[in-house]
Amino acid sequence: MNLIDKKVTHKRFGMGSIVNHNDSSIEINFATENKKFVFPDVFGEHLKLHDKSVADSLEKIIQKKEMERKEEEWKKEEERKLQRKNQELRLEHEKLMKNHKLHPESQMVFWCDTEEQESSLSDWQVFSGEIKSGSNKGKPNKPIRLHQNSAVLLTAIDANAPEKDRRILGVYMVNEKFIGKLCEDGNIPAHSRYKLQLTDQESNQMLFWEYYVNEKLPEKMTWNTGKYRYFDNSWMAQILHDIVSMKSDSEEKELAEQFFAHFCKMNRITDQDLPKRNGALMRM
Template sequence: MIELIKATVIHKAFGAGEIKEVENGHVVILFKASDSGESTEKKFVYPDAFKNFLKIDDPAIAEQVDSLIKIKDAEEDKRRELDLQEKREKRVAHVKALEELKKKLPAKIKIKKTNSRQNIAFKLNYCDGGASEQIGFNGICSDETIRYNIEKEKRVWCGSKECLCSQYLNGDIDRTALNDAMADDQFVCYESQLLKSWKVLAGEDGDGKTRKIKSARRNSLAVLTTRLPNTKEAERIIFGVFIIDDVLEGNDRESGYVSTQSTYRITLTREEANKMQFWNYHTNTTGKVSAKWGSGLFRYMDDTQAVALLQDLMKIKENTTDAQLAKDLLESYCRNHLIELTTVSQ
């Protein structure tokens, strides 16, 4: 057992601090501001934060922590490799089973769905973090977007006291501390790391109760949507899609989520996303096209809507580096769900 309590550490932004406690995979550090004399507590992931951003003053303790990091990294590498191998084996077995089933079916037969599987579309707050050719959602928002989300859109999390972006806008921390928090794996918002983790949460309702994902399944399509600043709901765009390979329904303590680590995932540039208007593919429960989302964070879509979306995506990605990926994504989706599609370009 490494004795870390009261050990002195150095952080490049917060300066010198003393370890107060270590619990549940986190380390709590008490930093003392040199000018005001007030102390501030910060929580970091343990032992990961000691790789680059925290340094222990005691060489003996530092050596022990380094050894622990190496052991943990090795275990995680082994676990990821085993997970990937298992997923590859399951995918191959699934595809073979589908091919065998298709051989036994009469040509052009329509297969009646016997389960409640659906695809899922998510409503996401706009994030321009990491925007270049990619639309964003891979870093902390610009100052302009932080101010827009908090002051104009009044996003609940963005404007809360716990949110680091809100603390930055109020002048409690500077931009360097905000960026360091992101680098240290402190939670800023999950939009800021969405296109890095490829994991989307169902979130909570207005009463703080976790939402469940009951109809999305493995191999369903996940659709990522947002509204650009100063646009209306009718202008909601699609900026990414992926085929789900991991899904958690959720429970009373943890919200549901969908995610992927497969190659069947694709993002759109801002120009491309403007051509993929969400309400061109989705209808409300009444069956009418109405650009009204409401308070929910996700909606379900059927196979007809999903295939139409993927066909248009393939056209938009023609003559780009993602052309083959868009075609593979459409073909994989149809193959997984026994959908015959004669319009796929050969």
């Protein structure tokens, strides 16, 4: 919009003529001197244009800029709210980290169906499933026992195979920042480094029920319902130890050794603490 030579009246300086302007400032020649003002803020209460059609056009520009200003203020306020929320989450996270006490059964074994056998190893993430009843029906299960010391064991059985033949497909530590109590979506992502996939040959040698036993029903190998079970920290250490022994590829073996060492450190386990395989299959 060209405002040069347009006549104006200022509340304090009287009548004048616009001699220069840009997107942020405007210069007006009054009777005795030139004055610069912020554009378009000066219009409205302090400065009036004589030309009504130009004034109407300018008013639309001012309204547009005011809307943009309010939108920008709203965005900044939303950003401040998000920062405050993130700060609160960080403080809660730090508090949980500081006060965390190891649960003796803070490892998870996950039942992968046919589709999940592929996705869990490609995405390195599993979903804890939904609550089946009650007031929270349909909401994701919160894996409350999982913490930075936790690993997720991926298992599956072949079609029509009995439960006792459940194989271990792979294992991963949970993400470095993951805390089950704060998990709202039920997704359990993997650590950036500590994740191991077994070959088919290795998987056939790693049967889950050689390690796991339900102490209340030690003679039974049944899963019943649900996508996951919690189990003993030392059993997971034993599984990792056996994976290390099994790996022949030098790079995979080194990663497995580092994984095992990290897991034992996080769970305060020493080699002397490791049990022998004593799952339900070993008791038959």
